[in-house]
Amino acid sequence: MITKTILTALISLLVLMTIIFQACKKDEEESNKAPSCEITSPSAGEDFMENEIVTITVIAADSDGSITEVRFYIDGVSKASVNNSPYSCDWNTNGESLGNHILKAISVDNNGASATDEVTIAIIVASNIPVSDFTATPTSGGVPLTVNFTDQSTNNPTSWEWDFGDGNNSNEQNPSHVYNDMGVYDITLTVANDDGSDTKTGSNFIIAKDVFTDSRDGQNYYIITIGDQTWFAENLNYEATDSWWYKDDEANGNIYGRLYTWDAATMACPGGWHLPADDEWKTLEMFLGMSQSDADAIGMRGANEGERLKSLSGWNSGTGTDQYGFAALPSGERDQNGNFLYKGDFTALWTATPHAEYEIAWYRFMDGGEDRVGREESNKLYGYSVRCIKND
Incomplete structure (x- = not known):
């Protein structure tokens, strides 16, 4: 009789310990906090030219553990997985369709919890705004120094505005200019067409030297x-x-x-x-x-x-x-x-x-x-x- 009573007590104690263990485990699981996940770049609604490289940047953190992985998705298709900060990946839009695309990131912590963020961006037709560029020959010499400037801008500009840095200007595409005074000059070219304009400045671009005999x-x-x-x-x-x-x-x-x-x-x-x-x-x-x-x-x-x-x-x-x-x-x-x-x-x-x-x-x-x-x-x-x- 005593043996039976002891056995019953032991079984009851085992059941109680199992219940307590499961409860503790459940409390531990419930106490794990989910990580954070935020796409900081690009911004929602941002436009990108076709063939442009889009860098997706994520800030992820876990208050009670560590981030083990950040996954990147483009329109639901896995793009990349990054295990260490900084969390970012580059998406080459070459060949991608025009219009909206959904960029999604999922952060995963060391206990398997996760968080998600997503933004929608758009790929648009490449702009025809001109891009200013130029060369000059020579860029250094004694005064009077004659310099020949050559426009190398792209996207078909239709107007040109040169600033030679000495108070003189030109609207020609490929002008020549004479520097009569010794000095170091910045050159600025602004080009434009019906789609917009662009400006480039070459600092200390022309060096006009005097001559001593x-x-x-x-x-x-x-x-x-x-x-x-x-x-x-x-x-x-x-x-x-x-x-x-x-x-x-x-x-x-x-x-x-x-x-x-x-x-x-x-x-x-x-x-x-x-x-x-x-x-x-x-x-x-x-x-x-x-x-x-x-x-x-x-x-x-x-x-x-x-x-x-x-x-x-x-x-x-x-x-x-x-x-x-x-x-x-x-x-x-x-x-x-x-x-x-x-x-x-x-x-x-x-x-x-x-x-x-x-x-x-x-x-x-x-x-x-x-x-x-x-x-x-x-x-x-x-x-x-x-x-x-x-x-x-």
Whole structure:
């Protein structure tokens, strides 16, 4: 009898525990919160041209777990599945029908719960609004500089409005324009047809340089104003004691100028011009965006000031953008033992500032593989290039 009573009690206890377990499991399942799912791009009702790429972007989150998957559907057809944030996919509309399409996203959390969002967008016929584009030849040279502009706009524009950046304009499709004043000019072309208009601006697109003639030997040099300073836009090529063409080749001199010891460099510039001091180089560099602390530092400094000063061609690597017409060329160097080195990859330019105690002086340098400008001190017997700056 006692055994039967114990057995009955054990069975009752087992049933009770099973009920409690199932209830706890049910409570746990019921406590799982569904994730969120929101299509943030594109917007509902947005139009896209046929053949355009549509990027679908979703924000999904789960307050009591994690998102394991976001599924993407186009008109009910599975397009992609993404397991990690950011949740997005690209839909190429090439070949898709014109009209409305339903974009749907489903987010799934780590417990299998899900949420859905959808938007309707439309694919429409590609626009015939023109797209402005142009080229020009040449884009740099001495004044008076004649530039031929060529319209390369698409979608059949029927009118053209050019702004040459110097107060002059033209309504011709392919105009020519003469720049009489030294400067750096933005070019703007607005094109239009019956469907609409478009505008493109080329910043610092034309660089018109003045010409200076050195009365000592009749050589001509391009000059350019950058900020409040006027610089030679070429390396000096005046023959002086302790100066050399690279490898003593006149052809190199015609391109890169001469290489001077520091003592020779300090005396080489023509009347009205001088070898720039270290601080004058800093003024140029800070005009280009370098901070004062970077300008005062030693070694490579700044961000992309070297790239903006380097010429558009001539470098074996790391060609510049020549944004202001300075056109720094890779003229190489001559070491104190008479060895010529690094033409095509490197340029060094003297400053007029010597070291306070030692027989060395400050110089600037640029490398083909580097966008910044270097600042160091060097033995005065080295042969470096010279850029003259105009006296105040």
